Amino acid sequence: MLLRELAQLVLEYPIYGDIELDDLIQFIHLAKLIRPAIEITQKDKRSPPPRLPQHIHEFLCAALGKSTSEILWYWVGFRAAVWTCREVAARRVDVSAVHEHGLCRGLGTSRDTDDVMTLTEPVSYRATLFTLRDGALPVFTTSLYCHACLRRYHHNYYVEASDSRRTYYDGPPPSIIQVSTHFFVEAEVLELFGNGMVFGWLSARNCARLYNSSLAHPAAHVQNNPLAYGATAHQLPYERDWPYSLELQDEEAMNGFFLYSLLLDAAEHQTHLELPHHLSQKDRLADALHLRNKAMEGVGQEEWPHACDLCFMLMKDESGNLMKVQYAVGDGLSIGRPCCAVHDCKVNLASKRDIYCPEHAYLAQQCAIIGCELPRVPPTQTCTLEAHQAVERAYRSDANRAIHKLRARLRNNGVSVPGEPTAAEEMDDEVLVSCAQRPDDTTVVLCASATCDEKPSGTDITGIKGRFGRRRTHNEQAIMRPCGVYLSRATLFGSEALSGVKEHFKAVFPTAQSRPEIFIYDNNCRLREHLLANGDDYFAETGLPVDVFHFKSKHRATDTQCQLHCNPAAFPDLVNGDKWRVNTSICEESNTWLGGYLAIVRDMEAVRYTFFLDEMIKRRNRWTVKQLERKGHNPWRIPMSCLFPEFAK
Structure with a gap:
């Protein structure tokens, strides 16, 4: 006006x-x-x-x-x-x-931006909105029905009357994301969570705690420090009466971040997201996460065609002609997730609490002792053999708990603990697991030393091994550019086998034009032997040096073949006078960042585990490229037609 x-x-x-x-x-x-x-x-x-x-x-x-x-x-x-x-x-x-x-x-602070004039039959219900600047707010959300197209329109999506799928609207994600039926989160909050995960290794639980402590209340600094501000914490009327929590839970934080990432990915590829409608939010996201995971394999990371003056160089050959030299670095990192107990099985568990995948589920009915095929006797996991039952008793014994072990140390030093059972009473019918057992290792190996206090008596079970819990994937294999950009990540299951490293390398560089001239890996000497033994000439035009750190401290000077073919000093493309042209240890250094997610992902379900790590790498790559630009390295992307000749046709 x-x-x-x-x-x-x-x-x-x-x-x-x-x-x-x-x-x-x-x-x-x-x-x-x-x-x-x-x-x-x-x-x-x-x-x-x-x-x-x-x-x-x-x-x-x-x-x-x-x-x-x-x-x-x-x-x-x-x-x-x-x-x-x-x-x-x-x-x-x-x-x-x-x-x-x-x-x-019945009024709230939510907004409906739908401009369709044929929408009728409003259905409103209460919900909670988590905002960045105004804290946690009680809101009302409304869906409307269109009799022309037979769809019900919700805040983020619509549902066909004849379908059980929800279709999210095209274009960039909305400013408010519906992460579950009664909970909405601003995109700004989810972006904050994403950056917190990348740069602070925050779990979903810590993201939720950060929000509830610092952002959920507009005057959080006063609420958190009542003595300093001379104020007392107070509750607003709606905080007592609202039927839905005004505290963000870790489930909403993680589901919201995954949904937000999927919506961003759909917008980046100019498509739209479709999800099942009548499922829990966790199950609803599963198929879409899996499809994105498949798209990320090999060449899927958006910075895969990256090049800059730290990882891509033009040099003159002996004839004076220009030639390109591109570098890649590979390394493994020992973090993992639950997987099937059968060695190197790649089938996902139906539940992260299972021991075997659906294909090997029948093994759960066999004795847990390795090599024994007798049926187990419920509720135990072992058969009727006494030696096998003794191993399970050792695995499950309360004596393995810290309190019992520490009391045993007191008794060994002549100190009695009032009110506690005597040593004889406490050790009766117990078998202790060797202290050499790794906390995450589900294979029990009984102590074989005759002088060890933990060796059981009456039953000879020396050398018997049993698997009573979940196995974990062996490591994550990463391939990077020397400038710090991740090209790809893959999960290796049973071990860091050379065949697995080779197949990952082939997936990341599927054409002759995409293969680097130099691929640096800490076990390239054995990889080279593996390739020769199998007659594999896929990497015939690629130099295979070992990184400087491992070659200097981990490889024998007497290994002639290693010295001759994998010594980094023997590669002119790696040396500039008395200095190295590139950082051959970049993968080892950067994996300290990736290793920060060990505690966050160790119990994640397989699909979420893969999506989470790929999303963290994608976000970190964007930050790395910005840092390279600020330092004047002018990163760019090699045209896909140069890497895949069929694109040029």
């Missing part, structure tokens, strides 16, 4: 001359904030209704402290301004007014 229009209105209706400017601004702000609730009652949303719905009229009266007739005059005079003015940011005072006077009348 222009000032001259306001002046003309006052001339025609002098009653408007008595309105305070602050009251008018607050009226427009509040009416604009609850406009979606007004639009729901209309058939045509292009113009404001002549009269406000009764519950909205009552809300404005209570929030502004005005009479019914005053609000009526306000609406008649300024409804056009409410409908046509630009989008206004919700002020804290407006949000508080909605909470105090609107929640009891």
